[in-house]
Amino acid sequence: MGIKRKLFVTVLLAIAAMPLSAQSTVAHEIVKGNTIYSLAKEYGSTVEAINEANPNIGVRSLVIGETLMIPIPKDTLVNQDVDSQVPNQSNTQAPEYEVYLVKRKDTPESLTASWGLPDVEAFFTLNPDARIQWSKGMALVKPANAAAMAFKTPTNSKETNDTTASLGNDIHVACILPFFLDQYVNEGPGRKRSELSFSYRQGVELAIEEFTKDSSLVIDVQFFDSMNQRDTVQGIVQGLITNQPDLVLGPMYSSRLMQLKGTPLEELAVNLISKQESVRNTGLWNDVVSEDVFWSAIKSFHDLPQQQDTANDSTVVLPRKLLVVGINSGKSAKASRYLINDLEAEEYLLIEGDNSWIHNEQLAALDSTIGYDLVITENDPAYILDVLRNLRSVNLDYHWYTHEYQALDNGLVSSVFARETVHMFNANFTDYDREESTEFIREFRNRFERHPDRMAIEGYDNAKFHLLRLTQGTTSWRGVRKGFSFENASRENSFVEMRSFKNLRWELQQ
Structure with missing residues (x-):
């Protein structure tokens, strides 16, 4: 079931499509650069007449290769040199349509056959809303004569946006979220995630409202429930290919994101939250900063010449060494090798072992005359705490360099960081010292009468950036x-920034 913010009523277009008096029609195949306005001007017709003769274009952009029926006055001369213009005889029928109400046993496939349409894609071209909702009594556009069926089904080409080079003043956004509507109503297990999706939707809505407030842009957003039985991702994708949007936010989960791979939507879609490696090997816009980016930032920072703190002249400055601690297999081993690559043996100390963690006991015997820049490459919070426990058992000078997936997403509480000098590399952090943050919270509370949670902020940021x-x-x-x-x-x-834990809070380092 599609969740719409803006409703397009195709039925009204169908009712308005009446045979045109004192007119003949020309079949025109759409090529790059065509718009309804330019076609009306070229043929001496009007935008209204073209829309009436082709109700299937009332809810989407033109598609290259599609055939439109262009009504023209009988006394208008048609330029015969234009290959794409095929003038019909003066007695050519104008397309006629009628309203059809869905019956209990109807399906898109059965109506395609009974109406004599060439394929089900032709049915969905006339009735794009039928892809995302289907119910008894639903009004459909039905071809009433042969001329109404004489159009080509759009092909799935990556060049299917409206044929002008720019976006114009209209931007169409599709947002695919796991609303779990059925389970939400029935208090099922999807309820909590459904609430998070509605928070995300509120963030998207607010971003669009703010974006259009001081501009001439018209942004239409349509929401889809990727976890509803009717709204399978495959069905959503097929519907969006016909009515190709300018931006697709989601789906959220990697398995559903991968269903966009190889489709015309792949390069329009945004990965919102998935950290799976498979998502990176696609044409999707990947908003999630990978862990490799954080390791690269830590390595680059460590390779920079470090300025010593001279505020206290009595402080003894110790020589420093990179201390890398982790597991000798998997992603941890890969990160450890990356961090020590190109370093001389005397510049680092690598301590690693198997999953017994017994190697961590070596930390209690480290040379206390050396300062250490600690990096832990295993993200298991229990492992991290075991490393810190061993280091704290002796009097050592060490700075811990970590990233947000370890420090913020692992369940570690702030008291963990109070006993060390900790520097965190992050891409996600709500800094309440920033005016933008307080302004957003104020606007969100005024709009939705509640405090924004993390998902609401994510929805706002993702939508706002990609519109920019x-x-x-x-x-x-x-x-x-x-x-x-x-x-x-x-x-x-x-994107990466660095924060240090000071005064029981994460402070941004310039």
């Missing part, structure tokens, strides 16, 4: 919570 990218060419932007950096035509977010 589409309309202004923005490649880098810091939202309320999330940062974005898509430099050098990359589709991988590489």
Whole structure:
């Protein structure tokens, strides 16, 4: 079931489509650069007449290769040199349509056959809403004569957006979220995730409202429930291919995101929250900063010449060494090798072992005359605490360099960081010192009468950035919570900032 913010009523277009008096029609195959306005001007017709003769285009953009019926006055001369113009005889029928109400046993496939349409795609071209909702009594557009069926079904081409080079003043956004509507109503297990999706939707709604407030843009957003039995992702994808949007936010889960791979929607879609490696090997816009980016930032920071703190002249400055601790297999081993690559043996100390963690006991015997820059490459919170327990058992000078997936997403509480000097590399952090954050919270509470949660902020940031990218060419932007950096035509977010834990809070380091 599709959840719409803006309703297009195709039935009204069908009712309005009456045979045109004192007119003949020309079949025109759409080519790049065509718009309804340019066709009306070229043929001496009107936008209203073309829309009436082709009710199937009332809810979407033109599609290259599609055939439109162009009504023209009988006394209008048609330029015979234009290949795409095929004038009909003066007695050619104008397309006629009628309203059909869905019956209990009707299906798109059965109506396609009974109406004599060439295939089910032709049915959905006339009735795009039928892809996302289907119920007894639903009004459909039905061809009433042969001329009404004489159009081509749009092909699934990546060049299917409206044929003008720019977006114009209308932007169409599709947002695919797991609302779990059936389970939500029945208090099922999907309820909690459904509530998170509705929070995300509220963030998207607010971003669009703010974006259009001071501009001439018209942004239409349509929401889909990817967990509803009717709204299978495959069905949603097929519907969106016909009515191709400018931006697709979601789906959320990697298995459903991968269903967009290889479709015309792949390069329009955004990965919102999935950290799965498979998502990175696609044409999707990947808003999630990968762990590899954080390791790269930590390595680059460590390789920089470090300025010593001279505020206290009595402080003894110790020589420092990179201390890498982890498991000798899997992603931990890969990260450890990356961090020590290109370093001389005397510049680092690598302590790693198997899943027994017995190797961590070596930390209690480290040389206390050396300062250590600690990096833990295993993300298991219990492992991290075991490393810190061993280090705390002796008097050592060490700084811990971590990232948000360890420090913020692992369930570690703030008291863990109070006993060390901790520096965190992150891409997501709601900083209440920023004016943008307090302004967003104020607007959100006024609009929805509640405090925004994490998902609401994510929805706001993701929608706002990608609208900026589409309309202004923005490649880098810091939202309320999330940062974005898509430099050098990359589709991988590489935004990173550094924060240090001071005064029981994470403070941004310039």
